[in-house]
Structures are given as structure tokens and as C-alpha cells.
Amino acid sequence: MSWYVVRRLAISFVVLLGISALVFFLLHVVSDDPGRVVLGQRASPQAVADFNREHGFDRPLVVQYLSYLGQLAHGDLGRSYKLNENVGAVLQQNAGRSAMLSLAGLVLALLIAVPLGILQAVRRNSLVDRAATAASYVLYATPSFLLGLILIAVFSQSLPFFPAEASQSHSSWVVLTDPRAMALPVITLAITSVAIFSQYQRSSALDQLGQDYIRVARAKGLPERSVLTRHLLRNACLPLITLVGTLIPSLLAGNLIVESLFNYPGLGLLFLNSLQHEDYPVLLAYTLIGGVLTVAGNFVADIAVAAADSRIELNK
Structure with missing residues (x-):
């Protein structure tokens, strides 16, 4: 090692x-x-x-x-005062659902933000760029609970496309097995991340577009699509890898709001209930998970960037 x-x-x-x-x-x-x-x-x-x-x-x-x-x-997180159960077992029962919710929100955010950021950089100062930037600022400044309430009012009340309450299934794969019931929670969790990721991707892509290797690739007569996908995308995404690692704990905090708003049985809802009853072992364990995710996210991001960027020497 x-x-x-x-x-x-x-x-x-x-x-x-x-x-x-x-x-x-x-x-x-x-x-x-x-x-x-x-x-x-x-x-x-x-x-x-x-x-x-x-x-x-x-x-x-x-x-x-x-x-x-x-x-x-010894792997003992204590015993919940209110639930009278082992904290580790309680967390294990809810962790899978929260993890899948976070993963679905993260994947959706990246699928939207990465191409959007590249598009904004390529069409810098265009109407598309200005509109996307303005929308990102508005979405970033809007609290998650307000975004969720707006989505419920529009897509559950006015246009009854999706249910207002998340699925109550105890399966960790509920995001895949019941996508209609999980659509609004996933979208709510992803929206703020899209606002952050797209602007970060835009700045990184703009920096890379000014580099010599992009000019050389274009001078060789390569198609613009090939220049963007084979040359620009990889280097422009390196800073985003670090950002994703640092924002993993934010997804956990976002879960807290989203799970409470949509009554989704996960770690966030468990934390809120424990906070109301001042169940210290559960609160300690949840906060420790947040710390582990923060450290692990930064660690994995650093290793991933070092592995993707040949300029970084891992043996130093």
C-alpha cells in the first residue's frame, strides 16, 4: 500500500x-x-x-x-432508550433505504448536471447559459423542504401524477420497485445537487476549453463531439469527483429533510424521531455515520482523482 x-x-x-x-x-x-x-x-x-x-x-x-x-x-453502538433495541440493528434496518435514496438522487443529479455544465461552457454567455445559471442560483438558494412542498403541490395536488407520500415499503430497493412513489423524494433530493454540480462543471469545462490539448484536437480536424467526449469530459470531471465526495454528507442531511417531508422510513426520519425523544445512543450513532461519510467521501475522492490524474504520485 x-x-x-x-x-x-x-x-x-x-x-x-x-x-x-x-x-x-x-x-x-x-x-x-x-x-x-x-x-x-x-x-x-x-x-x-x-x-x-x-x-x-x-x-x-x-x-x-x-x-x-x-x-x-467492539462494534457496539449502544442500545436505544426509546426503541429498546440495539442501535446497530436499528440503523441497519433503515440504512439501505436511505442509501438507495441518496444514490438515486446523486445519479440523477450527475446525469443532468454534467451534460448541462458542458453545454453551458460550450455556449458560454448564450441564452441557454444565462438561463441555466439563473435557474441554478434560484434552486440553490431555495430550501429543500420548500422545493419538496412545491413539487407536492404541483405534481401531487394540481397534477396528480405522483403520490404525496413516499413508499412505505421496507425494501432497500424500493426506489427501483416503486419508482412512481419515490419520484418526488428523489427529484427533491437531486435538484439542489444539480444546481451545484452544473455550475462547478461549467467552470471546470471553461478552464479546460482554454487548454492547448483542446486546440490541438480541434486543429487535427476531430469532430466537435469527439473533442468534448473523449478529451474534454474526462479532465473537466476530475474536480467534480472531489466535489461529489465532499457533498456525500450533504446528501445525508438532505435525506433528513426529504424523509421527514415525504414520511419515508429511513435514517433521516429515525434521527428526527430520536431527536424529539433525546435518544442519545441513536443521535450519537447517526452523527458518527455522518462523520464517517464525510471522511470516507473525501478519502475516496482523493484516491479517485489521484488514480485518474497521472500527474499525482500516489507513492509520495
């Missing part, structure tokens, strides 16, 4: 350790009496004390955190 990968893995581990510590202490500082929060105001002081002692909340925070790290090292 090259030193580049080893170094990136070491940095990723340190970042994840810092994220886990920060989130753990913040969640426990918010409420200095978890037993009272979980059991309710009517619980007796003895019941609250027994709960805190049973779950180790009577110990110093540093000791609690070290104990939590020990659990994580």
Missing part, C-alpha cells in the same frame, strides 16, 4: 476520533440529567438515579467517553 493511502487513512482516523469526542461531549453537556430526560418529569428521583447508574451517566464524562470508544471498538 502506498504511503499516500496510509497517510490519508491515518488522517481520517484522527478526524473521526475528534468528531466522536466533540459530538459525545456536546450531546451530554446539553442535558446534565439524561435519566430525567428519558424517563420524564414524573419519574421518581430514585428511578432517575438508578437509570443514570445503570447507563454510566453518574461517572465523569471522560470515563464515559472512553467506555463509549471501547464499545465502538
Whole structure:
């Protein structure tokens, strides 16, 4: 394994350790009496004390955190207070549906944004370019929940093409098995990403269009389509790979809004329900997943860019 990968893995581990510590202490500082929060105001002081002692909340925070790290090292994410189930099992039940929703939104966004960005760059300052740029700014500035409500009002209420509620199937492949019910959630999740990706792709393509290799390819008499697909596309997409990696956690946050809006049973809806009940183990696990996705997204993006760009030496 090259030193580049080893170094990136070491940095990723340190970042994840810092994220886990920060989130753990913040969640426990918010409420200095978890037993009272979980059991309710009517619980007796003895019941609250027994709960805190049973779950180790009577110990110093540093000791609690070290104990939590020990659990994580053994793959134990704790037990949900409200659901009375293992957190790992609960997350596993919902992760597949959220992952497929995110993947579908990402793929749809890329399928639209990449050719749109190339088209804008080739037709710079044209009516198409200006209209697409203006639309991207508007969509980017519009909150996801508002976009979802607009789509529901138009395509579910005024024009009943799609249901307002997402499919309640527990299958991870529901995006493929029930595309009509999942159309609005996927489109809502993809819209903001399209606005970001297309403008990023446009800037990258404009930069590449001014390079000598594009001029040489055109001077050789190659068809414009061949110049764009065989020469421009690969190099123009390299920065987009990094952007996609950094935005993977944003898809998780977007899932939170979309799943809540369309009542889709996934990790986002689970997080909101846990937040209302202050179910700390689930909140910690969900936030840790976000941290892992952030680090993993950047790591995979760096490796992918290094593998695609021969100018980057992986052994350094």
C-alpha cells in the first residue's frame, strides 16, 4: 500500500476520533440529567438515579467517553432508550433505504448536471447559459423542504401524477420497485445537487476549453463531439469527483429533510424521531455515520482523482 493511502487513512482516523469526542461531549453537556430526560418529569428521583447508574451517566464524562470508544471498538453502538433495541440493528434496518435514496438522487443529479455544465461552457454567455445559471442560483438558494412542498403541490395536488407520500415499503430497493412513489423524494433530493454540480462543471469545462490539448484536437480536424467526449469530459470531471465526495454528507442531511417531508422510513426520519425523544445512543450513532461519510467521501475522492490524474504520485 502506498504511503499516500496510509497517510490519508491515518488522517481520517484522527478526524473521526475528534468528531466522536466533540459530538459525545456536546450531546451530554446539553442535558446534565439524561435519566430525567428519558424517563420524564414524573419519574421518581430514585428511578432517575438508578437509570443514570445503570447507563454510566453518574461517572465523569471522560470515563464515559472512553467506555463509549471501547464499545465502538467492539462494534457496539449502544442500545436505544426509546426503541429498546440495539442501535446497530436499528440503523441497519433503515440504512439501505436511505442509501438507495441518496444514490438515486446523486445519479440523477450527475446525469443532468454534467451534460448541462458542458453545454453551458460550450455556449458560454448564450441564452441557454444565462438561463441555466439563473435557474441554478434560484434552486440553490431555495430550501429543500420548500422545493419538496412545491413539487407536492404541483405534481401531487394540481397534477396528480405522483403520490404525496413516499413508499412505505421496507425494501432497500424500493426506489427501483416503486419508482412512481419515490419520484418526488428523489427529484427533491437531486435538484439542489444539480444546481451545484452544473455550475462547478461549467467552470471546470471553461478552464479546460482554454487548454492547448483542446486546440490541438480541434486543429487535427476531430469532430466537435469527439473533442468534448473523449478529451474534454474526462479532465473537466476530475474536480467534480472531489466535489461529489465532499457533498456525500450533504446528501445525508438532505435525506433528513426529504424523509421527514415525504414520511419515508429511513435514517433521516429515525434521527428526527430520536431527536424529539433525546435518544442519545441513536443521535450519537447517526452523527458518527455522518462523520464517517464525510471522511470516507473525501478519502475516496482523493484516491479517485489521484488514480485518474497521472500527474499525482500516489507513492509520495
